[in-house]
Amino acid sequence: MSSLIGITDIEAAAARIAGHVVRTPTVPSPGLSALLGVPVTTKLELLQRTGSFKxxxxxxxxxxxxxxxxxxxxxxxxxxxxxxxxxxxxxxxxxxxxxxxxxxxxxxxxxxxxxxxxxxxxxxxxxxxxxxxxxxxxxxxxxVHPFDDPVVIAGQGTVGLELAEDADELTDVLVSIGGGGLIAGVAAALRARRPGVRIWGVETEGAEAMSAALRAGGPVPVELSSVVSTLSAPSVSALTYEHVSALVDEVLVVPDREAVRGCLELAEHAKLWTEPAAGCLLPAARRVLARAGAGARVGLVVCGGNAPTGDLRDWAERSGLG
CATH class of the missing domain: 3.40.50.1100 (Rossmann fold)
Structure with a gap:
């Protein structure tokens, strides 16, 4: 019997948390659209209470x-x-x-x-x-598990519910993966409300718990070496693995350096101060567009913005980004 979260679970979570959390903006980004060459819409979870979708x-x-x-x-x-x-x-x-x-x-x-x-x-x-x-x-x-809990996943799924309601037509949505709670909920919402959209997960090298699980056919422990601590789960759960394997088109893995570069590009082109867990979406989007072509309309779930300025500067310097 499937344990996938349903749209009614997500709608119930939305009703429960209304008034306690922010319905964050879903907005087109002219700067990112110019940078990537296709229309880009951003779901600004970095404006959520406490600075992330969590x-x-x-x-x-x-x-x-x-x-x-x-x-x-x-x-x-x-x-x-x-x-x-x-x-x-x-x-x-x-x-x-x-x-x-x-x-x-x-x-x-x-x-x-x-x-x-x-x-x-x-x-x-x-x-x-x-x-x-x-x-x-x-x-x-x-x-209160960060991802291995159906109630938590339904709560995170309200991001996808709002994106489906507020965005124009999208062909591809990119979502970062740590333990998989966010993408599990977002994918469940989008498959119900926008069934034709392609959903891409994004991890950083050294924080590849979902990619490893997909290769192994289930959750396995992984060695962690990424600077992106917010994506560094030692393994995904059976629950999040089931959602991703059933609902997500593919999981892409990008180097830390490119995730940090993505933060700098988001700051310059979208006027958004993000953490590398969101910065990794941009290099992944370029890979998606290389396959999808000029007709793509991209949605980015900008998951959080809690990177201290000093940390981002240090990561950029260590990565040779200046």
Whole structure:
């Protein structure tokens, strides 16, 4: 029996989180259209509360908790954005939150989660962070998983619901992949509302959990080496793998350097300050257009904008981008 999220689940999530999250703009980008040579529409999730789409899934999950679960508190593992989202939204809903992050997470993300009132636990790596979260869950906290949860996926799917309602006709939509929660929800929404659109996932080299799963026929652990901590899941889940294998046309992998270059291009041509998890969409879009041709109409889910200026400068310098 399929466990795919349906459009009714996503519509219910949209109704539940309305008033708690932002219906972010879906706008044409003249600058990116000129850069890529085809019409480009952007879904601006970097303008979401806490700076990324993660607020949607976190809020959907928090609002689904029982009274006992709220009283016990929640825990999450995060490379940055999920932790910020859970900390801020939990504080708004008066739920105690613990966030586990790897030490490689951006210092700003750690500070924002702490400033929101969450208890932040740091580990040596993302795999260790996931293991610690399991221990804390066994101690009684409710896990708000960043992607392996149908309620969270339905919340993230509201991005795709809004894109389908607000965008002009699109031929190709590109979505970044970490653990796969965003693309699972977006793909479920688009397949229901825009069945003819091609859906492309994008990963960075060294954060290729979904690509590895597709090759293996199911989730497998991967070695992480990408600078893009927000995409660095040690594996995808069976739930997100099932969605991607059934609903997504292809997953593309781009180098870190090109993801960082994409951030600089988004700043210059679209006036958007993004993180590399969004920057990776531009080099992937060029590959899509090489196949799709001049008749394509591209949609980009600009997933977040929480990259500190110092980090982006350092990444650009290390990549030889100046």
């Amino acid at each position: 607020s949607r899934g976190a809020t959907a999950k928090l609002l689904s908790l029982t009274g006992a679960e709220r009283a016990a508190g929640v825990v999450a593992v995060s490379g940055g954005n999920h932790g910020i989202a859970l900390a801020v939204m939990a504080a708004a809903l008066e739920v105690k939150a613990t966030v586990v992050m790897p030490r490689s997470a951006p210092e700003r993300s750690v500070a924002l989660a702490r400033d929101a009132g969450a208890v932040v636990r740091l580990t040596d790596g993302m795999a260790e962070a996931f293991r610690l979260v399991e221990v804390l869950r066994d101690e009684g906290l409710t896990l």
